[in-house]
Every structure is written in C-alpha cells, then in structure tokens.
Amino acid sequence: MNQVSSRTPRFVRMGALIGVLFLALPIVGLLKRVAWSTLWTQLTDVATRDALRISLYASVCATLLALVLGLPLAWCLARMQFAGRRFVRALVLLPMVLPPVVGGVALLGAYGKTRGLLGGVLDSLFGVQLTYSLSGVIIAETFVALPFLVLALEGGLRSIDTKYEEAAAVMGAKDLTRFMRVTLPLLKPSLVAGLMLAWARALGEFGATITFAGNIQSRTQTAPLAVYTMLESNPEGAYALSFLLVAICVGVLVGLRDRWIGGASQ
C-alpha cells in the first residue's frame, strides 16, 4: 500500500467527497419531500397510472426500434469501409448532443402532418399521423436513444476478436447463423449495456417528446411530462411519481450491477 499511485492526496479525497455529496443531496431532498402516507393514493391516480403505462410501453418499444435500426448501423460503422463513413458517424451522434427540443422540432419538420417532409405522405397514403400520438412518443424517444445503443454496439463489435467468427465460418456457419450463434453471444455484454442506456434515455425523454408528441394526458403524457405538469398543480403527486422513477432506475442498476455494466467496460 506504499506505492506512489495508491497514496491519495487529501485534497483529492475532499474533492471526491464533494462530488458524492453533490450527487446524493438531490436524491435525499427528493426523498424528504415524498409524502409517504399518501404515496399509494398518489401513484394509483388515473393520470399517474396512465403516464407510467405510456412511459414503460413507449420506452420499451423505442428501445426495440432502436435495436432494429441501430444494430445494422453499428455493424457497418464498426466493420465496413465506405465513403461518407465519418459523415454517417457524426449523424448518428448528433441526437446525443442536440438539445432534445431541437430534436423534436426537427422531427416535426420530417413527420409533421401538414409541413413535414414525410408527414403528408404518411397521412394521405396510410392515414398515419405521428404527431400528438403514442407512435410519436415512440419516434421521439427512439430518436434520442438510438445513439447510445449504436455507440455501445459499435464499441462491442470492434472489441470482438474476429478469430471466433473465422473459426465458425471454416466449420460451415453461414452469415446469419454465424451472427446468431457466435457474434451475438460475444456481443452480449455490450448489447445489454447498450439496451440499458438506450432504455434509460428513452424513459427520461422530455424535450423531444413534448415538442413532437405533445403533452396530452392519458395519450402522450409520459411520466417525466406528468411530473413536470403536476409540479404546479399537485406537487405531492409529482414527488411520488419522481420517487417511483428513481426507484425503477435504482432497481435496474442494482439488478444489472456487476453482471453487465462492469463486465462490458473491462
């Protein structure tokens, strides 16, 4: 324990402590404001229940949609050399750095019913309207969650030693079989970590959702939107729902603890 690298200066320890407090204080503050006696009544209120249902449903759908779109993208970015690769990569990362509200405005420009690039076509051909609908919530959440999944999968694909896929090919495994039986199991830690991050991002989505899908109770109002709306009218309900969201996130973190999150980065 006398190595130079394991001696931690006092000011570093102080800094770390302040960092921990900075992160912990808001959680403590939140817990302090929760009215425990009426918690159950608040959470079973119609608006809260609907918001939770919409949030869970939309975030799971968005994560699956992100997987369908993100896996091929990650594959091409990790393993193909093509013209415009850097451009595609920047495009994939854009929703991550873009203010979510701007993302929502951009989605309106693409899928808005009257002025959107594709919105009019979708409406007249299929009668589909994405704005102010549950599908719109899913689209908005997918838009912001996709980069997280692509990044995790691209990193995972790069770190897989191709010798296993080569061995599988020599043993007669064709493309799809090779992917399902060799690549996918090797990719599992990155896949689980990526799905987790994408899902958490989708669950917490606010800006793009409210801009693109609106804030219609029992239709497009997700839990974060409900918290924001209730903060004025029914703070007790807002704190109850916030507490539940914290609990869900902590539950997921604990559940996946060392198994995947640590394993993926090692």
Add this chain to the structure above:
Amino acid sequence: MISLHGTVSVGNFLRRFSLEVGNETVGVFGANGIGKTSLLRTVAGLCPLGEGELHVNGVVVDAPAKHQFVQPELRNIGMVFQDHSLFPFMTALDNAAFPLVMRGMKRSTARKMANEMMEQFDVVHVAEQLAPTLSGGQSQRVAIVRALVGAPQAVLLDEPLSAIDEESREGVRNLIREHLDRLKVSAVVVSHDRADLDHLCTRIENYTR
C-alpha cells in the same frame, strides 16, 4: 487433394506458396513468421490469394484471375487453429459438436458423436466445462476433436501438439494419425517441431526464407 500455387500478402510482404497434397499428410516445417499459418488460412479461405490458383479435391476454390472464390463455410475443412479459437461462451462438448450441428445434424446426435471422440482424446471429463476453464492441453484436444469430428474434405492442423505435455504426446499423435487414415483426405500439418511432423506426416516440406 490440395493444389495451391500462388501468392498471398502476409503482413507487408508477398509470400509465394507452392504445395501439392494427395491423399496424404504433408508436414510444413520452418521457422516462425514465414507464413506457415497464412498457408493454412489460404487453403481454408480466410486469406484470399492475390494471384494464382487453389484447387481442393479437383474443384477450383480460389482463382482471382477467373474471379472464383468459394467462401470458407462452403469448403468443408477441418482445422485446428494455432490458438485453438474455442468459443468462450460454450462448453467443451458444444464446441466439439459445433461443426456437426452446422452441417445439419441434430444437436443431441452431434453431442453424442462428439462425446465419443472426446472420450478417445481423454477430455470427456471436462465436456460440460466452459471453454475458458480448460487447461491449454485440454483445450487443444477439444480443438483437435472439433477439426476431425465431421467428415471434412481436407484437414489443416496448425501446431496441433504445442500445448500437449510430453508424456501424452505420442498417444495424441497416434490418435490423430488414426483419424486421418480413417478420413482418407489431404491433411497439412504446420509445426516447428520436427519430431511431431516425422511421426504424423507421410512427407515433409521445408519452408525457408
């Protein structure tokens, strides 16, 4: 029958290969880093030829001038890789049964067949262990089973005895020979151990430069 004449780029330089293998076991002997592994990878289809031609059992499988290339998964070759390349997320038995399953055999039948051969190679007691928990020697034996268990059209062995300890070397060598005799196919063995090659092969090619 393997007939290979052509060049392959190995790292930054070109290597010219010229090899004829009948229904026999040919040893390729030579120092490290002269492309012995690349030779096997070329036959397997993992390292395409730059120019020249490769025939396996009378079929052109790689001929850049004619734009012909048969993918590795269609060549039906049994191969022991230098680092064994067992799938880390599978048990030893599932690793050994993999080529059989890939050729359409039912999983239970494939496992039974692989299990019998693992018994011969004295690794049946680790059959249900995950590949990364095997010792070097056990993992190499499983890799040998995996290469010989199907009905490959050709067999390629890259340093197949490097991790087997001295006492059991002769036994494993004899087992490999028996199976190659049974399969009656062309086999190429790469090694830097002259004694292993002398025991395994009908003919030895010296690779220099």
